Amino acid sequence: PLPSAGGLSLAAPAPLEYAPWPGEGHAPPPPALDPGPAPLPEAPDAARRAFELAPELGAAFPHCVDSARSGCAALGAASELGLSALYRTHPTFAFGAAARVDVFDLGGSADAHARALFGGVAARVYFFESGLWDPYVELALGVTSLRALHARGELRLRDEIAFAPTARVAAGLDFALNPWLRAGPVLAILPHTAEPAGRCAGRSW
Secondary structure, three states, X not given: OEOOOOOOOEOOOOOOOOOOOOOOOOOOOOOOOOOOOOOOOOOOOOOOOOEEEEEEEEEEOOOOOOHHHHOHHHOOOEEEEEEEEEEEEEOOEEEEEEEEEEEEEEOOEEEEEEEEEEEEEEEEXXXXXXXXXXXXXXXXXXXXXXXXXXXXXXXXEEEEEEEEEEEXXXXXXXXXXXXXXXXXXXXXXXXXXXXXXXXXXXXXX
16 A cells, blocks of 8 residues: 555555567568579770880881882891880870881892881770770871892892881781780881982992
């Protein structure tokens, strides 16, 4: 009993009896959705570098419109060495400087050999912004120097172009061997359009 101010006692209420919840429990989680097939693996990528140094080693084959005039028919294939320094402003475009030298020879004989030098500026357009394959086309504008020495009977003839403007057009396909090294073939044409000056035994004619 609880005391009260009026002298009466009040009985404490009886505790409520516990009864289990008659309803159902929480709803089960929805079934998991089918994740479907796994995504395909991404193709391996090779980052495009802003600066590129491209050495070239190959062979060149002479072709002259007037072979009798310049002795071009006596020349065989040439060894070519080139070097390009390019700045890639965008993954699909690069520009820079290019230089190359071609040395023609016929079996080590002095009867026919020639040397061609080229220097100028180059621009490349690439077709892919990413990936291991990197095909491109290139245009180089500059000057060339050509000197050919050959024999005609008992005379030793020399055809020489000191400096002449020219353009080189090329197409290539590079493959990324690692993030810093690429290799691939290139096919190019470099015409010499100036008329050479003929000389005989050191005397102009």
